[in-house]
Amino acid sequence: MEPDTQNGGGMAKLGIWLVVLLLIIGGIVVYGKRGEDTKKASVKEPIKIGFIGPLTGDLANIGANTKAAVEIGVDDINSAGGIGGRTLEVVYEDSQCTPAKSTSAANKLISVDKVAAILGDTCSSATLAIAPIVEQAKVPLISYASTAAKVSDAGDFIFRTVPSDVLQSSFAAKYAVEKLAKKKVAIIFVNNDWGLGLSKGFSEAFKAGGGEAVFSEGIDATSKDARSLLSKIKAIKADILYLLVMPGQAEIVIKQAQELSLKISIFGADPLEDMTVWNNAGKAGEGVMFTTIGTSPSDDFKAKMKAKVGSDEIIYSGPFAYDGLKILGKVIGEVGTDGTAIKDALYKVSYEGGVSSPKIEFDQNGDPKEAGYAIKIVKNGKPVVVK
Amino acid sequence: MDIVPQLIANSIIAGSIYTILALGFNLSFSTGKFIDMGYGVMMVIGGYAVFYLSKILGLPLPVGILLGLVISGLVSYLAYTVVYKPLRARKASGAVLLIASLGVLTALQAVIAILFTSQFQTLSGLLSGNRVFEIFGGAITAVQLTTLALGIFLFVILAVILKYTMCGKAVTAISDDEEVSKIVGINTEKIIGSVFFISGVIGGLGGMLIGFDTGIEPIMGLPWLLSAVTAVIIGGIGNVYGSIAGGFLLAFAENFGIWQIPGEWKSAITFGILILFLLFRPRGLFPK
Structure with a gap:
């Protein structure tokens, strides 16, 4: 029986190799044809730009709000005749703001959709994760929300319309020392690039202003138990808590601080703009202050956003993403879809009349040259601007 | 101000929820003899x-x-009859069942996310005020006290049922040796099915309590499951007393650990303990 089995094995092996061969030939034929098709159609094909953001997960609200703003941008550009006669198409990818998902989204956009440029990601850790990928593929990337200091040095192809945290945290620290007359700060930061960057920037500026940073500890992004951290802060007797966590975690820390009757002013950063935090926090949220990145959306933009999302909520990242898209549209219209050409043009662009800031120009790091901030305080369950 | 009373309170709060989750997990693990990752999603289902x-x-x-308790129990029962039971009948290995249960976790989690979005939700608005009690200088809320009370209650009930009722004795017999139990005439499939129902109910209860205390989101299952598994391994697999000991030991270690070292190391403490136990005392504090 043995020779037979061996013979059968040999036949089976031959069969497998035949299948492999067929697949290879078939693949070459099909892909070769596809190549020809794209060449022929390239004139009429839409220009594709990728969008990466948290469309699901804890930050889904930010992602959805930003996506709506980008959709408005696409409509605006296409109704004005597109880019050089070609329509603009944005391919949306979900990253949940995690470096791993963002990486696969970027790879997909670059190799499958062959996008000319990418808008993304929201979280700095995710943007930093995809920076080397777009850098290697020579695809320019504009982040509309990643504010970590490190993004400045992420690469030549990495731009952002949103200003760096270094500016935001020092602005917040100065406000806490000078206007609120606080002397001892405790910092809780989410243990990632964003949290670490802001916490460092804040404590440096706070010390420079004559204050003292008495406590600075991280918390895992998934943790929903800050009680022991807050208990330590209560024992230290700090007079202000700088809270650097994201929606989904912020309301819990704020509530737990109230449960532990921790009497302390809480001061946060721009992600607290998200209304879900205040809906969930309820009364515990009253009096919490935070910095927001100053945006001055036009009434036209506000109306369009309201029609898209069904509420007045405009998260800061939306206008920055809208302007990022408009800038890309403008630049691609001038120099075409070559990545390096777009990159070179971005360093020279001067874009005015945007919805995020009056004028956007990039410095040598790809950061915006100007930045404005405002302070908001939660009153009756809603953040309002402090004058 | 002295920080110790509050740390003790925090540990008790965390420990009581770990205990509840560990009790449910322990039950299905000791009878089904595989790590049921799907247990994580029962918490999500109960909460939602x-x-x-x-x-x-x-x-x-x-x-x-x-209704929530019944639903999470039923889903757990269905997961057993539709997925695990046929696999067990085919003598699938523990690894296969583990992966199948991971599939159950991921799939159901996705369904919840599609139905209710991935947004973080709180249940505390349903309660008319959550009073804060001060006990020896440590603050603890009404929800957390309820969690503690329910944890102790469940522990007592399970211990009594397992020891004194026919059904409980059958469960103990199956966890000792399923084949022999079959031979002596125990309807093992039926018993294991009801064990999965009960463990689903307990998981659902845990999820609700988490929802009232902090909040719920579709992806919360896995991190809580991992804590429950750690508590079970510390306490001793298949031992009800182990669940309560493991749950509280883990909670005290986590909360007192970050008293001296920064908070970002909390999960490192958890899993460090897990590794130490697996290496040096794999059968836990109270081996069966």
């Missing part, structure tokens, strides 16, 4: 059932909770 029934549909809270 209350969220949907009471917060969206506006049913009275007790009705929502009761």
Whole structure:
């Protein structure tokens, strides 16, 4: 029986190799044809730009709000005749703001959709994760929300319309020392690039202003138990808590601080703009202050956003993403879809009349040259601007 | 101010929820003999059932909770009959069952996310005020006290049932040796099915309590499951007393650990303990 089995094995092996061969030939034929098709159609094909953001997960609200703003941008550009006669198409990818998902989204956009440029990601850790990928593929990337200091040095192809945290945290620290007359700060930061960057920037500026940073500890992004951290802060007797966590975690820390009757002013950063935090926090949220990145959306933009999302909520990242898209549209219209050409043009662009800031120009790091901030305080369950 | 009373309170709060989750997990693990990752999603289902029934549909809270418990129990029972039972009948290995249960976790989690979005939701709005009690200088809320009470209650009930009732004795017999139990005439499939129902109910209860205390989101299952598994391994697999010891030991270690070292190391403490136990005392504090 043995020779037979061996013979059968040999036949089976031959069969497998035949299948492999067929697949290879078939693949070459099909892909070769596809190549020809794209060449022929390239004139009429839409220009594709990728969008990466948290469309699901804890930050889904930010992602959805930003996506709506980008959709408005696409409509605006296409109704004005597109880019050089070609329509603009944005391919949306979900990253949940995690470096791993963002990486696969970027790879997909670059190799499958062959996008000319990418808008993304929201979280700095995710943007930093995809920076080397777009850098290697020579695809320019504009982040509309990643504010970590490190993004400045992420690469030549990495731009952002949103200003760096270094500016935001020092602005917040100065406000806490000078206007609120606080002397001892405790910092809780989410243990990632964003949290670490802001916490460092804040404590440096706070010390420079004559204050003292008495406590600075991280918390895992998934943790929903800050009680022991807050208990330590209560024992230290700090007079202000700088809270650097994201929606989904912020309301819990704020509530737990109230449960532990921790009497302390809480001061946060721009992600607290998200209304879900205040809906969930309820009364515990009253009096919490935070910095927001100053945006001055036009009434036209506000109306369009309201029609898209069904509420007045405009998260800061939306206008920055809208302007990022408009800038890309403008630049691609001038120099075409070559990545390096777009990159070179971005360093020279001067874009005015945007919805995020009056004028956007990039410095040598790809950061915006100007930045404005405002302070908001939660009153009756809603953040309002402090004058 | 002395920080120790609050740290003790924090540990008790965390420990009581770990205990509840560990009790349910221990039950299905000791009879089914595989790591049921799907248990994680029962917490999510319990929490979202209350969220949907009471917060969206506006049913009275007790009705929502009761229905929620039944739903999470039924889903757990169905997961067993539809997925695990046929696999077990085919003598699938523990690894296969583990992966199948991971599939159950991921799939059901996705369904919840599609139905209710991935947004973080709180249930605390359903309660008319959550009073804060001060006990020896440590603050603890009414929800957390309820969690503690329920944890102790469940522990006592399970211990009594397992020891004194026919059904409980059958469960113990199956966890000792399934084949022999079959031979002596125990309807093992039926018993294991009801064990999965009960463990689903306990998981659902845990999810609701988490929802009332902090909040719920579709992806919360896995991190809580991992803590429960750690508590079970510390306490001793298949031992009810182990669940309570493991749950509280883990909670005290985590909360007192970050007293001296920064908070970002909390999960490192958890899993460090897990590794130490697996290496040096793999059968836990109270081996069966």
